[in-house]
Amino acid sequence: MWYKLIIAFVFGTIFGSFLNVLIYRLPRNISIAKPARSFCPNCKKEIEWYDNIPILSYILLSGKCRNCGWKIPIRYPLVELLTGSCFVLSFLLANSTFEAFTFSALAFSIILLTFVDLEFMIIPDTSIVIILISGIIYSIITDSFITNLITSISAFLILLLIRKLSNNGIGFGDVKLFSASAFFLGPVGSIVSMMIASFSGIAFVMIPLLMKKIDMKTRIPFGPFLGWGIFVTVLFKTYILRLFGL
Numbered sequence: 001m002w003y004k005l006i007i008a009f010v011f012g013t014i015f016g017s018f019l020n021v022l023i024y025r026l027p028r029n030i031s032i033a034k035p036a037r038s039f040c041p042n043c044k045k046e047i048e049w050y051d052n053i054p055i056l057s058y059i060l061l062s063g064k065c066r067n068c069g070w071k072i073p074i075r076y077p078l079v080e081l082l083t084g085s086c087f088v089l090s091f092l093l094a095n096s097t098f099e100a101f102t103f104s105a106l107a108f109s110i111i112l113l114t115f116v117d118l119e120f121m122i123i124p125d126t127s128i129v130i131i132l133i134s135g136i137i138y139s140i141i142t143d144s145f146i147t148n149l150i151t152s153i154s155a156f157l158i159l160l161l162i163r164k165l166s167n168n169g170i171g172f173g174d175v176k177l178f179s180a181s182a183f184f185l186g187p188v189g190s191i192v193s194m195m196i197a198s199f200s201g202i203a204f205v206m207i208p209l210l211m212k213k214i215d216m217k218t219r220i221p222f223g224p225f226l227g228w229g230i231f232v233t234v235l236f237k238t239y240i241l242r243l244f245g246l
């Protein structure tokens with residue numbers, strides 16, 4: 001089992017490295033294929049393969065571009081470490097290898113949308129499409145496709161109604177994200193993940209609100225809270241369902 005987890009971690013950091021490319025390029029409308037090689041956002045010089053090893057290169061380069069000395073944001077190794085850790089958790093908690101792949105795909109999309117939403121206040125459609133496809137595969141292998149399809153459509157309609165009533169209080173990206181995730185969550189999981197997302201969102205906003213650093217008009221991206229609420233629920237679904245006596 002342990003060797004499987006090490007492989008999951010290594011592949012996770014490689015996918016994390018690719019995520020850094022997506023997080024930078026997708027919201028800036030830069031093609032993913034061109035340029036094929038990673039480049040330094042500051043001096044635009046292509047990065048050699050030996051300077052592009054997940055986590056390790058950041059440490060070896062002391063967090064600076066070899067060419068221009070630009071300080072590489074800590075986000076780069078963090079995304080790689082986070083993706084590696086989420087892949088390990090997926091393989092640790094899934095019931096089968098196939099299921100673990102779908103969990104890993106879910107984690108990949110959530111990390112992508114987290115960093116894009118924090119910076120640009122948008123949830124990229126790429127992440128929603130990956131969640132939808134991996135969620136449908138998950139629901140088929142766990143024999144819950146019909147139930148989760150109905151949950152997904154209901155979630156979409158309910159959130160669309162809330163969005164209309166609250167005068168676009170929640171983004172359309174959040175609506176799409178939540179209904180796509182319903183293929184992983186099912187009815188109970190959907191409610192639980194929405195509760196986790198709402199409570200953690202409120203708790204997180206409370207401190208800056210009380211310190212008057214932000215006011216009620218400040219826009220806070222809800223995508224990251226929703227995304228991580230979904231991931232935690234999917235990982236610990238069995239335990240959560242047992243808690244509700246299901």
Ligand SMILES: [Zn+2]
Nearest residue numbers: 040043065068
């Ligand atoms: Zn540079």
